[in-house]
Amino acid sequence: xxxxxxxxxxxxxxRSRRISSRELTQAHLASIAALDPxxxxxxxxxxxxxxxxxxxxxxxxxxxEAGPLTGLPVAIKDVFCTKGVKTTAASKILEPFVPxxxxxVTSNMLRDGAVFLGKLxxxxxAMGSATTNSAFGAxxxxxxxxxxxxxxxxxxxxxxxxxxxxxxxxLAATGTDTGGSIRxxxxxxxxxxxxxxxxxxxxxxxxxxxxxxxxxxxFGRTVEDTAIxxxxxxxxxPKDSTSVPRAVPDFVAAAKRGVKGLKIGVxxxxxxxxMPAEIEALWAQGLDWLRQQGxxxxxxxLPHTKYGLATYYIVAPAEASSNLxxxxxxxxxxxxxxxxxxxxxxxxxxxGFGKEVRRRILMGTYVLSAGYYDAYYLKAQKVRALxxxxxxxxxxxxxxxxxxxxPSAAFAIGENADDPVKMYLNxxxxxxxxxxxxxxxxxxxxLDAHGLPLxxxxxGRHFDEETVFAVGAALEKAAGFTGLPQIRMGEGA
Amino acid sequence: xxxIIEGRTGPWELVIxxxxxxxxxSNAKLFSGASATYGGEPNAQVSxxxxxxxxxxxxxxxxxxxxxVRTGLGxxxxxxxxxxxxxxxxFYADLPQGYQISQFAHPIVGKGIVDIELxxxxxxxxxxxxLHLEQDAGKSMHDQHPAESFIDLNxxxxxxxxxxxEPDMRSPEEAGAYLRKLRTILRYLGTCDGNMEEGSxxxxxxxxxxxxxxxxxTRCEIKNVNSVRFVMQAIEVEARRQVEIWESGASVDQxxxxxxxARSETRSMRSKEDxxxxxxxxxxxxxPLVIEQAWVDQLAAMLPELPDAKKARFISDYGIPxxxxxxxxxxxxxxxxxxxxxxxxxxxxxxxxxxxxxFAGLNRLGKGIETSPIxxxxxxxxxxLIADATINxxxxxxxxxxxxxxxxxxxxxxxxxxxxxxxxxxAIDAAVDxxxxxxxxxxxxxxSGKEKLFGFFVGQxxxxxxxxxxxALVNEAIKRxx
Numbered sequence: 023x024x025x026x027x028x029x030x031x032x033x034x035x036x037r038s039r040r041i042s043s044r045e046l047t048q049a050h051l052a053s054i055a056a057l058d059p060x061x062x063x064x065x066x067x068x069x070x071x072x073x074x075x076x077x078x079x080x081x082x083x084x085x086x087e088a089g090p091l092t093g094l095p096v097a098i099k100d101v102f103c104t105k106g107v108k109t110t111a112a113s114k115i116l117e118p119f120v121p122x123x124x125x126x127v128t129s130n131m132l133r134d135g136a137v138f139l140g141k142l143x144x145x146x147x148a149m150g151s152a153t154t155n156s157a158f159g160a161x162x163x164x165x166x167x168x169x170x171x172x173x174x175x176x177x178x179x180x181x182x183x184x185x186x187x188x189x190x191x192x193l194a195a196t197g198t199d200t201g202g203s204i205r206x207x208x209x210x211x212x213x214x215x216x217x218x219x220x221x222x223x224x225x226x227x228x229x230x231x232x233x234x235x236x237x238x239x240x241f242g243r244t245v246e247d248t249a250i251x252x253x254x255x256x257x258x259x260p261k262d263s264t265s266v267p268r269a270v271p272d273f274v275a276a277a278k279r280g281v282k283g284l285k286i287g288v289x290x291x292x293x294x295x296x297m298p299a300e301i302e303a304l305w306a307q308g309l310d311w312l313r314q315q316g317x318x319x320x321x322x323x324l325p326h327t328k329y330g331l332a333t334y335y336i337v338a339p340a341e342a343s344s345n346l347x348x349x350x351x352x353x354x355x356x357x358x359x360x361x362x363x364x365x366x367x368x369x370x371x372x373x374g375f376g377k378e379v380r381r382r383i384l385m386g387t388y389v390l391s392a393g394y395y396d397a398y399y400l401k402a403q404k405v406r407a408l409x410x411x412x413x414x415x416x417x418x419x420x421x422x423x424x425x426x427x428x429p430s431a432a433f434a435i436g437e438n439a440d441d442p443v444k445m446y447l448n449x450x451x452x453x454x455x456x457x458x459x460x461x462x463x464x465x466x467x468x469l470d471a472h473g474l475p476l477x478x479x480x481x482g483r484h485f486d487e488e489t490v491f492a493v494g495a496a497l498e499k500a501a502g503f504t505g506l507p508q509i510r511m512g513e514g515a
Numbered sequence: 516x517x518x519i520i521e522g523r524t525g526p527w528e529l530v531i532x533x534x535x536x537x538x539x540x541s542n543a544k545l546f547s548g549a550s551a552t553y554g555g556e557p558n559a560q561v562s563x564x565x566x567x568x569x570x571x572x573x574x575x576x577x578x579x580x581x582x583x584v585r586t587g588l589g590x591x592x593x594x595x596x597x598x599x600x601x602x603x604x605x606f607y608a609d610l611p612q613g614y615q616i617s618q619f620a621h622p623i624v625g626k627g628i629v630d631i632e633l634x635x636x637x638x639x640x641x642x643x644x645x646l647h648l649e650q651d652a653g654k655s656m657h658d659q660h661p662a663e664s665f666i667d668l669n670x671x672x673x674x675x676x677x678x679x680x681e682p683d684m685r686s687p688e689e690a691g692a693y694l695r696k697l698r699t700i701l702r703y704l705g706t707c708d709g710n711m712e713e714g715s716x717x718x719x720x721x722x723x724x725x726x727x728x729x730x731x732x733t734r735c736e737i738k739n740v741n742s743v744r745f746v747m748q749a750i751e752v753e754a755r756r757q758v759e760i761w762e763s764g765a766s767v768d769q770x771x772x773x774x775x776x777a778r779s780e781t782r783s784m785r786s787k788e789d790x791x792x793x794x795x796x797x798x799x800x801x802x803p804l805v806i807e808q809a810w811v812d813q814l815a816a817m818l819p820e821l822p823d824a825k826k827a828r829f830i831s832d833y834g835i836p837x838x839x840x841x842x843x844x845x846x847x848x849x850x851x852x853x854x855x856x857x858x859x860x861x862x863x864x865x866x867x868x869x870x871x872x873x874f875a876g877l878n879r880l881g882k883g884i885e886t887s888p889i890x891x892x893x894x895x896x897x898x899x900l901i902a903d904a905t906i907n908x909x910x911x912x913x914x915x916x917x918x919x920x921x922x923x924x925x926x927x928x929x930x931x932x933x934x935x936x937x938x939x940x941x942a943i944d945a946a947v948d949x950x951x952x953x954x955x956x957x958x959x960x961x962x963s964g965k966e967k968l969f970g971f972f973v974g975q976x977x978x979x980x981x982x983x984x985x986x987a988l989v990n991e992a993i994k995r996x997x
C-alpha cells in the first residue's frame with residue numbers, strides 16, 4: 023500500500039479522512055518490518071513514538087487542524103539530532119548518544135505535524151558516496167540489475183534516506199548534501215532529491231561534516247513531494263549564523279510554473295571524458311524535453327569545473343578535521359578508558375572512527391598544517407571563489423543548468439571500495455554546485471541498459487529553488503518515470 | 516635614567532611586550548546564551564554549545580562586540596568594521612570543541628596607544644598592536660580525585676579580549692605601569708573588571724634582552740602571570756636568566772615559560788619544537804563580523820570620561836598637582852569620591868585630606884573606597900568645619916579618626932566631644948597670661964633674644980586649651996603679650 027501514495031496524495035487522503043494517520047503509519051512500519059532486514063535503511067526505528075505522533079495527528083485532523091505535514095510518516099537521516107532518540111551519524115563514536123535537543127529542521131517538521139518513523143542509515147558522518155561506510159552496516163539499493171541480483175549501493179551519503187523512500191518504507195525523508203549526498207543517492211534510487219541553497223535550511227542540530235557545504239534537503243518520490251517537505255524544513259533560524267533571513271517561497275506553486283521562456287544552460291565542461299553513452303543520451307533527451315516545453319537551450323561554460331572535485335576534497339576534509347575534534351571521549355559518546363588524556367583521545371578516536379573518517383581527518387589536518395596551508399587550503403579557497411564566479415556569471419545568461427547527476431548508475435557493493443579516488447569521482451557533477459552553494463535537484467529521468475535508474479541534475483541561482491522546482495517538474499512530466507525497484511512492498515502489503 | 520641590567524660584558528637593555536587576556540563584562544558568553552558570571556557550582560553555567568555537543572552552532576553575542584569596540588575606542592585604536600573569527604585547533608580536555616574560536620588574521624581592533632606615567636613623572640606612549648575577541652576555555656582540576664581529572668566548563672566560551680602590546684616597554688616598572696593603566700581604562704569603560712586574583716585579567720609576558728642599539732634578540736613568553744607584582748618580578752628574573760645565557764656564550768631558545776613566584780624563577784613549559792600547530796582557518800559556522808561606522812560613533816559618544824582626560828580636568832578645574840590627580844583617577848571610585856568632595860570646596864584641601872588622612876584611615880581599617888565607612892559628603896562636612904573655622908586642622912585629624920570609627924558626621928562628633936575651636940579672645944588672653952606666669956625663666960630667655968621659644972609658648976597655650984584654641988588668635992595674643 024505504501025508505494026501507492028505520494029506525500030501529496032497521502033496528505034489529501036488524511037485530510038478527507040479516507041485513511042487515518044495510524045493506518046498509514048502502521049502500513050509503513052509493516053513495510054519497514056518486511057523490507058528493512060534486506061535493505062538496512064534504518065539505524066533506529068521508533069514505532070511507539072511514530073504511533074503516538076500518528077494518534078496525535080489523527081486527533082488534530084479530527085479537530086480540523088491540519089499542518090502541512092500532519093500525520094505523514096517520514097524518516098530522518100541519522101545526522102539530525104532528535105530529542106530523546108539516539109542519533110549516531112552512523113558512527114561508533116556516537117553510538118550511545120541521545121541528544122537532549124531537537125534540530126531546527128526536524129523541529130520545523132514536528133511543528134507541521136510530521137510522524138517520524140525512525141533514523142536512517144548513512145555513510146559515517148556523511149562521508150561517502152555509497153552508504154558502505156556506516157559503522158552499522160551498508161544499506162542496500164532496492165533496485166537490482168535486470169540480469170543479476172547482486173547487491174547494489176544506494177549511493178551516499180544519504181543512502182538510507184533514498185532506499186527508504188524508493189522502497190516505500192517512508193513517504194519522504196530528510197537528507198543532507200555536502201558534495202552530492204542527496205542528489206547522487208536520489209539518482210541511484212530513482213527518486214527526487216534536492217539540495218537547497220546553502221543557508222536555506224538551518225544547520226542547527228545537524229551533526230556537522232563540512233560546515234560551509236552541509237545543507238539539509240528532502241527526498242521524495244515526486245518533485246511535488248520534495249517541494250512540500252522542503253517548505254516545512256526551510257526557514258531562517260537565528261541559532262545558525264549562516265542561515266539566511268529570507269521568506270520561504272511556495273515551492274509547490276513554483277513547481278507548476280512550467281519552463282516556457284526559461285533559458286537552460288548546458289555546461290560544456292560536464293561532458294566528462296568516458297561518460298557512458300546512455301548518460302550522454304539521457305542528457306540530450308532531457309534537453310529535448312525542456313525545449314519541447316518552451317525552454318531555450320544555451321551552451322555555456324563553467325571553466326573551473328575541472329578543479330571542483332580536487333578543491334572539494336581539500337575544503338571538506340579541512341573543516342571535518344576540525345568539526346570532528348569534539349568527539350574526544352570526554353563528555354559524551356564513546357569513551358575508551360585510558361591512563362592519560364593522550365591515550366584517551368587516541369584510543370577513543372581509533373575505536374570510534376571508521377577508516378574513511380580517519381582518512382578524511384588526516385587529509386584535513388594535513389592541508390591545514392603549517393607549511394601546507396597556503397598550498398592547499400588557501401589555494402582551494404581561491405579556486406572555490408572562482409567556481410562561485412563561474413556560476414554567478416553563467417546565471418546572468420541562463421535561468422538554470424541541466425547536467426547528469428552522476429557519471430554512472432548504482433554500482434555493486436564492493437566496487438570502488440579499494441580505491442578512494444574512484445569513489446570520490448561519483449561526486450564529480452554534484453560537487454561544483456556545493457562549492458558554489460547553489461541549489462541542485464536530481465530528477466529520475468530514465469533507466470540504463472541494466473534497468474537501473476538514472477537522474478538528471480537541475481542547478482539554479484542562489485535562493486531560486488523555485489526555478490529548479492519548475493524545471494524539475496517539467497522533466498518529471500516529460501520523462502513519465504514510473505519504474506519501481508525490485509525490492510519493495512507488493513500490492514496490498 | 517633608563518633601566519639596565521649590568522652584565523659582565525656590559526649593560527643590557529630589556530624589551531618587553533604584553534599580551535593581556537581580559538574577560539569581557541557581559542551577561543552571556545561570547546557565542547552561547549549561557550551565563551558568564553563568575554562563580555557558580557561547577558558546570559552550572561554551560562550550554563550545549565559550550566560543551567561542544569553535536570550540531571551545536573555559535574551565534575555572536577552583540578554586547579561582547581560592543582564591549583570590544585568600546586575598549587578599542589578607549590585605547591585610541593582603529594576599529595575594524597570587518598573582522599573575522601578563526602578556529603584555533605588543539606586538543607585539551609577543557610576545550611570541548613577541540614578548537615578555540617578566536618580572531619587570528621582579522622581582529623576587530625587594530626593599532627592603538629596607551630600612555631603610561633612613571634614615578635619620575637615621565638610619560639611614555641606604549642603601542643597597542645591589536646585587540647581581538649576569543650573564547651575562554653574551561654578549567655581542569657587535577658586535585659579532586661587520585662586517578663581522575665575533573666572538568667568545569669563554566670568558564671568555557673566566556674568572552675575574552677586579547678590585547679597585544681608592541682614590544683615598547685623597557686623596564687619592569689613600565690610593564691607594571693602599562694598593566695595598571697590598562698586595568699584602569701578597562702574598569703572605567705566597564706568592559707573588564709580587571710580582577711587579576713579571580714583570573715579575569717591575565718598577562719602573557721614577552722621578554723628579551725639586547726645591547727644598546729641592537730636589533731631584537733630571541734624572546735621568551737612567560738604564560739599566565741596573574742598579578743602586576745608577579746609580572747614585574749617575572750620580567751626581572753627572566754631578563755637576568757637571559758643575560759646569563761648570552762654572556763655564557765650560549766643563546767636563548769624561543770620558548771614558552773612559567774613563572775614560579777615561590778622560587779622566583781621561570782621554568783620552561785614547552786619549546787618551539789613542541790609548539791602546537793594550531794591549524795588556524797576561518798570558522799565556517801560564523802559569517803564575517805561586519806559593523807557600521809554609525810554604531811561605532813554611537814558607542815564613542817557614550818563612552819565615559821577616561822582617566823587621562825579626567826586627570827587633566829582635575830588639574831585645571833581643582834588646581835591640584837599632577838601627582839595628586841594621577842592617584843585620584845587611578846580608580847573610578849576614588850575619582851568620583853574626590854569630585855563629590857571637591858565640588859564647592861577648596862580642591863587642594865580636598866585632595867590633601869583625601870589622599871592623606873582619609874586614605875590612611877581606610878588602610879588602617881583594611882577597607883577600600885567602595886566600602887568606606889564615610890561618604891564623600893560626610894568627609895566634606897569635616898572640610899566645611901575647618902573652612903568656617905569651627906575646628907582647627909589638628910582637631911580635625913582627631914575628628915576624622917572618630918568619623919572613620921563610627922561613621923558619624925563631623926558636626927556630631929565635634930558637638931559631642933566639645934571640640935569646637937575657641938575664638939573668645941578673653942579666654943585666649945587668660946590662657947596666655949597663665950602660661951607666661953608659669954614660665955618666668957623661659958620668658959626671660961625669650962626676651963634676651965631666644966626667639967625660637969615662641970613656638971614653646973604656642974604649644975603650652977594650645978595644650979592648656981586642650982588643642983581647641985584658634986591657632987591664629989593664639990599666635991596673635993602671644994605676640995601681643997610678649
